[in-house]
Amino acid sequence: MMGASPLGSALFTDLYQLTMLQGYHEAGLHTQTAIFDLYFRRAPFQGGYAVWAGLDPALSALEGLRFTDRDLAYLEGTGLFRPAFLSALREWRFTGQVTAFPEGRVVFPHEPLLTVRGPLWEAQLIETALLNVLNFQTLIATKAARLVSAAQASPHGGEVVEFGARRAQGPDGALGATRAAVIGGATGTSNVEAAARYGLRATGTHAHAWVEAFPTELDAFRAYARLYPDATTLLLDTFDTLRSGLPNALTVARELRGAGHELRGVRLDSGDLAYLSAQVRAALDGAGFPDVQIVASNDLSEFVIESVIKGGGRVDVYGVGTQLATGGGEGGGALGGVFKLVALNGEGRMKLTGDPTKASVPGDKRVWRAYTGQGGLVMDVITGLHDAAPQPGERVSDPTNPLGSRRVPAGLTWVDPRVVVMDGGVRRQPPEPLTDLQSRARADIAALPEGTRRLLNPHRYHVSLGAPLQARRDTLIARLRDRHGL
Numbered sequence: 001m002m003g004a005s006p007l008g009s010a011l012f013t014d015l016y017q018l019t020m021l022q023g024y025h026e027a028g029l030h031t032q033t034a035i036f037d038l039y040f041r042r043a044p045f046q047g048g049y050a051v052w053a054g055l056d057p058a059l060s061a062l063e064g065l066r067f068t069d070r071d072l073a074y075l076e077g078t079g080l081f082r083p084a085f086l087s088a089l090r091e092w093r094f095t096g097q098v099t100a101f102p103e104g105r106v107v108f109p110h111e112p113l114l115t116v117r118g119p120l121w122e123a124q125l126i127e128t129a130l131l132n133v134l135n136f137q138t139l140i141a142t143k144a145a146r147l148v149s150a151a152q153a154s155p156h157g158g159e160v161v162e163f164g165a166r167r168a169q170g171p172d173g174a175l176g177a178t179r180a181a182v183i184g185g186a187t188g189t190s191n192v193e194a195a196a197r198y199g200l201r202a203t204g205t206h207a208h209a210w211v212e213a214f215p216t217e218l219d220a221f222r223a224y225a226r227l228y229p230d231a232t233t234l235l236l237d238t239f240d241t242l243r244s245g246l247p248n249a250l251t252v253a254r255e256l257r258g259a260g261h262e263l264r265g266v267r268l269d270s271g272d273l274a275y276l277s278a279q280v281r282a283a284l285d286g287a288g289f290p291d292v293q294i295v296a297s298n299d300l301s302e303f304v305i306e307s308v309i310k311g312g313g314r315v316d317v318y319g320v321g322t323q324l325a326t327g328g329g330e331g332g333g334a335l336g337g338v339f340k341l342v343a344l345n346g347e348g349r350m351k352l353t354g355d356p357t358k359a360s361v362p363g364d365k366r367v368w369r370a371y372t373g374q375g376g377l378v379m380d381v382i383t384g385l386h387d388a389a390p391q392p393g394e395r396v397s398d399p400t401n402p403l404g405s406r407r408v409p410a411g412l413t414w415v416d417p418r419v420v421v422m423d424g425g426v427r428r429q430p431p432e433p434l435t436d437l438q439s440r441a442r443a444d445i446a447a448l449p450e451g452t453r454r455l456l457n458p459h460r461y462h463v464s465l466g467a468p469l470q471a472r473r474d475t476l477i478a479r480l481r482d483r484h485g486l
Contacts, residue, residue, distance in 0.1 A: 007057065007172075010067045010092070011074065013128040018075070021121045022085045030121035035343040035364050037112035038130060041357060044142050046331035048458030049448060051145045051441050052113060053180040054137030055103045056431045058130055059422055062094045065126070094122050098422035101367075103432065104183055104440030105417060106448060107138075108463045110399040111367050111380055113337075115418075120344065127339040136173070137180035139327040139335040143302075144184025145445055146455060150302040151318050154309045160318050161188040161203050163297060164325020177325040183437045190319070198434055203319075204233075205267045205295065211238040218248045225252050225263075232256065233265035233295060241268060241276050246283055253289050265293035265317070273298070274311030281314035295319055301329050302455055348476050352486075357400045361465065362476050368466075370412040377447045378412055383466035389414040396464035402474070406462065 024030040043050050067089045075081045075089070096118020107113050114134070116123045144160065151158035162181040168174035178186075178194035188201040195202035206224055214220035217239060225232045234252065236245030246266075253263040266284075268276050273296050284292050296308065297319040305318055323329045340360045341349045348362030364385040370378040381390045382399070390396060390408045398404035421428055451459030465473070480486070 007129055007133060008061045008064050009071070010065055010089075010125070011071050012132075013125055017125050017128060019080065020124060021089075022081055024121050024124070025085050025088055026082075030119060032120045032345050034116075034118065034120040034123045034341060036116045036123050036127070036339050037342050037360070037365070038114040038116075038134065038337060038339045039110060039112050040135075040138075040335055040337040041109050042336060043109055044139050044327070044332055044335050045146060045329060046456075047142065047146060048452035048454065048461055049106045049108060049142070049445070050138050050335070051141040051184050051445075052101045052105045052107045052134075052138055053103055053141035053183045053437070054134040054176070055100055055114070055421065057137075057176070057179075058133045059098065059427050060431075061129055061133070062098070062126060062422065063425065063427060065094050065129075067092055092122070092125075093425060094118070094126060095425040096122050096422070097420060097424070099418050099420050101418050102421075102440065104141075104437035104444070106377070106441070106444040108380060108461050110361075111382055111463050112361075112365055112418075115365070117364075131337050131339055133176065135335040135337040136327070137176055137183075138337070139332065140177045140180035140324065141184035141441065142335075143324055143327050143329070143332065144181040144186050145441060146302045147300075147305060147318065147320055147324060148185035149445070149453060150305040150309070150455065151315075153306065154313075154315075156314060156316070158305075158309075158315060158318060159187045160185065160320055160324075161190070162186045162324055163190045163204075163319040163321035165189075165191040165194075167322040168325040174325060179434065181324055182434045183441055185438060185442060186320075186324070200434070205235050205265075206233075208235065208238045208269075211235065217244055218251060221248050221252045222255070225256055225261075229256060229259065229261040230264070232263055233267055233293070234263070235267045235269060236280070237268060237270045241271060242279055246280055250283065250287050250289075253284075253287070253292065263289065263292050265295050267295040267297060267319070268315075269297045272311075273304075273315065274308045274313035277308070277313040277315045293317055297321065299323070303329075306455065348472065350473070350476055350480070352477065352480055359400075359477075361399060361469070361473060363469065363472060365469065366416050367418055368414045369417045370408075370414055371447070372412065375447055377444070377449065377461070378409070379462040379464065381408070381414075381464050381466050382469060384469050384472065387466055387468050390466060394467060396466055397470045399463065399465050402470065406464065 100114040147160045165174040168177050175194050178189045188203040190204045192202050211220040221234050234249045249266050277294050293316040295317040296315040300320045301323045342362050350362040351360045368381045392410035394408045395405050452461045
């Protein structure tokens with residue numbers, strides 16, 4: 001886990017989890033086998049997909065979760081909890097099973113991304129911690145993927161690095177954001193602790209304060225180049241990008257080359273990035289420095305990047321801070337993942353609610369993912385755990401609208417992408433390198449239909465319920481309505 005992060009503390013939960021646990025214990029329900037599904041209802045950023053992230057830190061937290069003497073003393077001091085319950089908590093451990101998509105997979109609304117199976121009081125307690133880390137890191141990984149998609153639309157290519165530590169939600173938020181950003185495709189970070197922790201490339205230039213601290217801009221550039229002759233990127237806009245910063249950077253570039261070194265890059269942090277980057281690229285190329293990279297920053301988003309490229313900009317690296325590390329921007333801010341009880345002692349459970357889009361899908365399930373012969377993603381179908389894979393011609397239903405259905409096409413290859421990642425409270429596999437997770441995300445995004453990858457008004461990727469599961473859901477809905485006089 002992340003150093004001293006509270007995620008590994010048994011008290012990192014909402015109070016009602018603990019009050020419910022005491023109630024389950026008092027009623028003798030706490031050992032009943034429960035199944036909970038974690039899923040979200042809408043893709044973030046009004047997009048067509050999400051990139052699943054945060055599983056490794058979540059599993060690490062579950063493995064070590066304990067109620068310490070300090071925890072129990074605090075709970076006793078609240079006056080809410082009885083001695084027998086507190087004594088039982090001393091022996092509480094997570095012993096359940098977790099089935100989930102591997103990190104880096106693209107995922108979609110309404111499908112169970114993670115399923116917890118175990119004693120009711122174990123599965124219930126971990127809801128808050130799981131949602132905390134998985135919602136946030138999936139949000140950030142998705143944002144990074146959108147930024148990378150925008151950057152790589154340039155005919156000249158482009159990469160994204162994470163510059164967001166100063167705007168992130170606290171130290172743990174900054175570290176988690178860096179990890180997730182890399183899964184989504186970022187190639188480096190300005191956060192040195194994150195780089196050291198995750199084995200990443202630390203990247204950065206200098207601030208305007210460096211230039212202001214010297215008598216002239218040229219003095220500042222020369223001093224930086226003397227210190228870092230093989231790793232110099234110069235910030236051009238402290239006074240005037242084209243009339244001051246660029247000429248001084250060219251002077252230093254020539255001096256470095258004369259001493260057997262090369263200027264690595266220049267950074268633009270204000271103004272019309274499309275126009276300025278095109279002008280800077282032309283000047284660098286004309287002066288014989290085609291390999292000097294142009295880095296852009298200044299409150300970038302995927303839509304700003306898209307506009308820079310459409311405007312003829314020539315940026316090589318986009319340093320994205322606030323919107324990446326916070327998941328900001330239109331349709332961002334938070335991922336609305338939820339954690340719902342779907343079975344207890346082998347019987348389906350579901351939330352009906354007055355909003356059909358919030359009705360849950362009962363029972364133990366699996367997700368089937370369909371590929372074309374060329375490896376393209378087509379659709380996902382949710383079935384019961386023991387139901388057969390979808391068959392050509394089978395009618396499958398929209399989870400939010402039972403009247404909306406479609407036929408399963410022929411010629412598809414079906415796989416179950418989820419795996420058991422924890423059993424008996426113990427992880428089944430060691431953590432994967434972030435580079436592997438990034439590669440998985442890149443491959444999955446490339447396999448999406450082009451319309452689903454679109455930044456604005458994407459096509460909806462179809463997630464459906466298999467016919468037997470829909471029938472069981474309809475039966476349970478009728479039974480619940482009858483039982484409650486609805």
